[in-house]
Amino acid sequence: MLTQNLILRSSLLITLGLAVGSCQKADPSFNLASSEELFTVSPLLIEAPQKIDVLWVVDNSGSMETSQTNLANNFSSFITNFTQKKYDYRIAVTTTDAYRERFNQSLAYKSLLIKTPDNESFFTPQTQNIEEQFIETIQVGINGSGDERAFQSIESVLNNAENQIFRRPDAYLAIIIVSDEDDFSHNASYSKDGQYADPSLITPQFYRDFLNSYAGENNFSVFSISILDEACRADLNTSYTGRKIAKRYHELVNLTGGVNSSLCSDFGDSLEFIADTIIEKRPPVTSYLLTKAPADDTLKVYIDKQAINEDSVDGFTFESSALTVTLHGSSARLIGEGGIIKISYQPKDPFTN
Numbered sequence: 001m002l003t004q005n006l007i008l009r010s011s012l013l014i015t016l017g018l019a020v021g022s023c024q025k026a027d028p029s030f031n032l033a034s035s036e037e038l039f040t041v042s043p044l045l046i047e048a049p050q051k052i053d054v055l056w057v058v059d060n061s062g063s064m065e066t067s068q069t070n071l072a073n074n075f076s077s078f079i080t081n082f083t084q085k086k087y088d089y090r091i092a093v094t095t096t097d098a099y100r101e102r103f104n105q106s107l108a109y110k111s112l113l114i115k116t117p118d119n120e121s122f123f124t125p126q127t128q129n130i131e132e133q134f135i136e137t138i139q140v141g142i143n144g145s146g147d148e149r150a151f152q153s154i155e156s157v158l159n160n161a162e163n164q165i166f167r168r169p170d171a172y173l174a175i176i177i178v179s180d181e182d183d184f185s186h187n188a189s190y191s192k193d194g195q196y197a198d199p200s201l202i203t204p205q206f207y208r209d210f211l212n213s214y215a216g217e218n219n220f221s222v223f224s225i226s227i228l229d230e231a232c233r234a235d236l237n238t239s240y241t242g243r244k245i246a247k248r249y250h251e252l253v254n255l256t257g258g259v260n261s262s263l264c265s266d267f268g269d270s271l272e273f274i275a276d277t278i279i280e281k282r283p284p285v286t287s288y289l290l291t292k293a294p295a296d297d298t299l300k301v302y303i304d305k306q307a308i309n310e311d312s313v314d315g316f317t318f319e320s321s322a323l324t325v326t327l328h329g330s331s332a333r334l335i336g337e338g339g340i341i342k343i344s345y346q347p348k349d350p351f352t353n
Helices: 004-009 065-073 075-084 098-102 130-138 150-159 204-215 230-236 247-255 267-281 329-333
Strands: 011-018 035-041 051-058 088-095 172-178 220-226 260-262 285-289 300-303 306-308 316-319 324-328 340-345
Touching: 051 150, 051 267, 065 075, 065 130, 065 172, 065 267, 075 130, 075 267, 088 130, 088 150, 098 150, 150 204, 150 247, 172 204, 172 267, 204 220, 204 247, 220 247, 220 267, 247 260, 260 267, 300 324, 324 329
Parallel strands: 011 340, 051 088, 051 172, 172 220, 220 260
Antiparallel strands: 011 035, 285 324, 300 306, 300 340, 316 324
16 A cells, blocks of 8 residues: 555646637636646645445354454454544454355345344444444354355345445455355255365355456455364364364455465454455555646546546546545556656636536
C-alpha cells in the first residue's frame, strides 16, 4: 500500500482544454478563448476510509469449542488495526454447514449470516461494544454438521439474496475460514469425508473462479486458521480424533493470495498477521482536488501517459460535489514514486447550467 508521503511526492498535471468561444465573460479566470494551459500543482490528498468486507466461516462441528473460544478471546488482535486506521469495515459470520440449505429447504438450514446481539447481519465501525458482541457471535456452537463444507457455504451465503446487504462492490472481500477439518464440497447431500481422490469433489479452482466473478479480479483473498501439518493434527487429536490437515483449504488460500495460519499457533499472533495482510492487500484510494468543475463528459485521466478508465474498482471516479478525482485499485498502484498523473478536462462554463 502506498504511504501518504509517497503519494504526496507524485506530481499532478491538470490540462485545462479550453473550448473555442468568442464571448467575453466578466470573470477572466473562465476565458473560453481557444487555448490550452498546462501547469503543475501539488496534489492535495483527500483521505477516504478504506472499505473492507470480512466474512468469517467458522466450523461449528463438535470438536471446535476450544478453537472458537480462542478466536473470541483474541479478536482484539484482529480488529485493532482496522479501528486505528479508521477502516470502513463490515464483518459478518457464518458456519461451515451453511451449505445445507441447497439440499434441505427447512428454515433451520437457511444460509443466512448469523445475527449479532444487536440483531444486525454484520458489524461496522458504528457497532457499540464490538468486541463483546463479536465474542458472543463468533462462538457459533458445536452442534453443526460434521460434514464441513466451507467452500459451498461461502458460495451459498454470498449468493443468498437476503445477505446482499453485506457486500459492497467497491470493498475488498476477505474470507477467513476457521476449522480443524477439511472441505469436501460436492453436489450431493451425503458426505464424502476424506475422499480426496473422488472426481466429484468440486475443485478449489472452481471456487477461486467463483470469487473472482463475484468480487472482481484481485479484489478478494481467502485466509484459513486450520491444521497445517501432522504435528498440529496429532496434538489436537489427543482431545478429539478425526481432525485433518486442511489440504483443500490451503490450496484455495494459495490460489487467492491469502495466508494459512495454524490452529496450534498463538491465536493473537495469527489474527494480527491476517489483519495486517488484509490491510496490505486492500487497494489504495487516492483522491485529487481539481481547481475547476469539468464540463460533462470531458474528464480524462492518465498515469504516465496511460489512459485510465472510469471504474470504481481499478480506475477512477469523479465526485462532482467535492471536485475530487479518486484513483482505485490497480490504477492507484501505478502512481509509484515520481509517477505523473494528468487530468484533462474542459472547464464548465460557470454562466451556464
